[in-house]
Amino acid sequence: MSHSVNDIMDVCLSAGELMLKSGAETYRVEDTMTRIARSFGMEIVHAYVTPTAIILSVQGDDPSETQTKLCRITERSIDLYKVTLVNALSRRLANGELTFAEMKRALEKAEKTTFLYPLWLQVVSAAIGSGCFALMFQGGWTDFIPSVIAGGSGYIVFIALHRFVRIKFFSELVAAFTIGLIAEWMVMLGIGERLDKIIIGSVMPLVPGLFITNAVRDLMAGDLLSGLSRGVEAFLTAFAIGTGIAVVLAIF
Amino acid sequence: MAVFVNVFLVSFIAAATFGITFNIPKTTVIPCGFVGMIGWVLYIGLFNGAHLNEVFSTFIASFVVAVISQFLARFYKNPVIVFNVSGIIPLVPGGLAYNTMRYFVESNYMDAMASASKVLLIAGAIAFGLVLAGIIPEILRRFRTRPTP
Numbered sequence: 033m034s035h036s037v038n039d040i041m042d043v044c045l046s047a048g049e050l051m052l053k054s055g056a057e058t059y060r061v062e063d064t065m066t067r068i069a070r071s072f073g074m075e076i077v078h079a080y081v082t083p084t085a086i087i088l089s090v091q092g093d094d095p096s097e098t099q100t101k102l103c104r105i106t107e108r109s110i111d112l113y114k115v116t117l118v119n120a121l122s123r124r125l126a127n128g129e130l131t132f133a134e135m136k137r138a139l140e141k142a143e144k145t146t147f148l149y150p151l152w153l154q155v156v157s158a159a160i161g162s163g164c165f166a167l168m169f170q171g172g173w174t175d176f177i178p179s180v181i182a183g184g185s186g187y188i189v190f191i192a193l194h195r196f197v198r199i200k201f202f203s204e205l206v207a208a209f210t211i212g213l214i215a216e217w218m219v220m221l222g223i224g225e226r227l228d229k230i231i232i233g234s235v236m237p238l239v240p241g242l243f244i245t246n247a248v249r250d251l252m253a254g255d256l257l258s259g260l261s262r263g264v265e266a267f268l269t270a271f272a273i274g275t276g277i278a279v280v281l282a283i284f
Numbered sequence: 285m286a287v288f289v290n291v292f293l294v295s296f297i298a299a300a301t302f303g304i305t306f307n308i309p310k311t312t313v314i315p316c317g318f319v320g321m322i323g324w325v326l327y328i329g330l331f332n333g334a335h336l337n338e339v340f341s342t343f344i345a346s347f348v349v350a351v352i353s354q355f356l357a358r359f360y361k362n363p364v365i366v367f368n369v370s371g372i373i374p375l376v377p378g379g380l381a382y383n384t385m386r387y388f389v390e391s392n393y394m395d396a397m398a399s400a401s402k403v404l405l406i407a408g409a410i411a412f413g414l415v416l417a418g419i420i421p422e423i424l425r426r427f428r429t430r431p432t433p
Contacts, residue, residue, distance in 0.1 A: 055306075057365060112366050113307045119363045147307050157301035164298035167290060168324065169379045187305075228386070232379045237305060241376040242369050248411030249418075274385040281389050 035132050037092050037099050040072045043132070045103045046139050047118050048079065048086050052105055054114040055242060058250050058258040061086070064122045071125050072132065083108060083261045107198070108265075110242055117142040151191070158237040159184030166233025171226055175233070178215060178224035183234035186211035190238060201272045204238055208276025211235055216284050231277060240269040295324035295374055303370040315356050316370035323349040324374040339405045342375050346413030349375075354417060368414060377406040 048065045062079045069077040069090055076091040076098075089100040121138050124130050130138070147154070162183020163176045171179070186207045193203035211234045218224040243266035251259030299320020300313050308316055323345045330341035353367035380403045387396035 055365075056363070060363065060365075110369075111307045112363075112369070113309055116309050116362050116366060120361070123361075148310060149304055149307065154305050157304040161298050161301035161305070164294045164301070165374075165378070167294045168298060168374060228379075228382060232382045235382070236373075236376075236378055237302070239376055239378050239381075241373050242306070244376070244407050245368070245372060245411050245414055248408065249415055252411070252415050270381060274381070277382065278385050278389045281386060 035072065037074070037090055037097055039132070040069060040074060041088055041090055041099060041101050043072075043136055043139065044068050044079075044088055044090075045086060045101060046143070047122065048081065048088070049103050049105060050139065050143055051115055051118050052081060052083070052086065053108055054111040055108060055246075056115045056118075057246055058082075058255045059253050060115075060119075064118065067122055067126055068135075071128075081255075082258050083265065111147070113148055114142060114145065117145070155184055155187055155191075158187035162186075162234045162236055164233075165236045166229050169229055169232050171229030171233065174223075174225045175230050178218035178230045179233040182211045182214040182218065182230060183237060185214055186234055187237050201268055204269055204272035205276045207238060208235055208273040209279055210276075212277045212280025216280060235273050235277065238269070238273055240266040243269065291325060291328055292321055296321040299324075299370045299373060302373050303366075306369060308366050308370065309362060312356075312360055312362060312366055315360065316367055319349055319352055319356065319367050319371035320374050322352060323371050327375060338402070339409045342377075342406050343409040343413050345375055346372055346410040347417050348413075350414045350417030351420075354421065364418075372410050372414070375406075375410055377403045380406065 044065045047068055048061050051061045051064060058081050061081045065079040065081075065086075065088060066077045069079075069088075074090050074092055078089040080087040084105055086103040086105065087100065088103075089098065091098040118139070121130070121135065121142070125135055149157075159180045163180040166175045166179035167173070189210045190203050190207035193206055194200065197203060212231060215224070215227055215230040215234060218230065219227045224230050243262055247259050247262035247266055249259075250256075250262060253259075296317040300317030302320075303313055303316040326348055327341050327345040330336045330344060331338055349371035350364075350368060353364050353371055356362075356367045357364040380399050384396050384399040384403060387393070387399060
């Protein structure tokens with residue numbers, strides 16, 4: 033059962049691509065790719081992962097057969113279910129429970145899985161989460177409903193805009209702006225009391241908490257390039273949210 | 285009762301619902317809520333109850349969150365990141381970041397810089413807690429497998 037180096041690299045790359053696109057940590061992607069290649073008998077494996085590209089170099093039994101491939105990553109989002117799927121696949125592969133063909137098929141299937149939760153449930157969760165955060169940041173119960181409305185509509189705007197305009201910065205800015213406007217109106221109408229608590233709670237679904245922590249973790253692990261670029265990504269998101277809110281605050 | 289609803293229940297729901305927006309596996313929604321709740325209760329207890337420093341309370345809370353996440357990850361056979369992310373979301377300094385932005389808009393640069401540096405410190409504390417909890421099992425493993433002379 034020997035497969036060509038080329039085929040094995042394709043499987044490694046599609047696993048790595050799937051994980052990186054879904055928001056996995058850099059070291060985990062490198063680790064998984066190396067482990068998959070090793071389990072197919074490759075001797076020397078080098079995986080170099082940055083948030084925008086994966087480089088994989090593999091050498092089999094024959095030293096003259098070294099190959100290097102590059103995979104470009106253009107889009108990153110958070111989909112932890114896919115990370116879990118690929119992780120479980122690589123573990124089963126290491127235990128020898130999967131053959132090459134099965135692994136390939138399972139990866140293709142994992143790539144096609146959609147979100148576990150329907151869109152309305154995601155929006156409702158984001159909305160209720162926003163309301164809870166307004167309460168946690170010392171808002172009163174009068175601020176709960178306004179945050180639910182503002183947070184939910186902000187999240188809808190973010191998802192809808194992101195489908196049409198593939199620029200994350202822009203959709204985040206507009207979403208934050210919408211949240212600010214709705215929160216202002218709510219307070220003007222007398223439905224909510226504390227404007228700042230409502231806004232803080234409502235922008236929480238957009239806040240790049242995962243990116244910030246991943247960035248610092250990459251930096252500490254020595255993946256300097258990944259750490260810096262993830263940090264820049266997080267900073268851009270925070271900047272977009274801040275600008276959107278600041279514009280509203282400046283208008284009123 | 286009021287404390288139970290305002291602190292425990294609210295943070296549980298917040299962490300679990302945010303997990304859903306990150307598309308975590310269905311079996312982990314409730315555990316993720318618990319991790320988030322523990323982190324937030326610890327933070328509030330240390331900061332408001334024991335009057336400790338904000339940064340230090342965040343560090344302790346994120347460390348405990350990360351340790352619990354390691355155990356849960358092993359138990360549920362899922363990557364640690366699933367539990368980590370939902371757990372630290374309540375600790376993220378969103379309120380301070382908002383205040384920073386507001387001070388900047390109001391041209392109050394002194395207060396803006398002060399709260400901006402606090403945001404950085406708290407973000408660093410969260411990450412440091414996570415990293416420390418990730419390193420400890422590795423150190424233990426190394427000690428255990430060290431060949432006896």
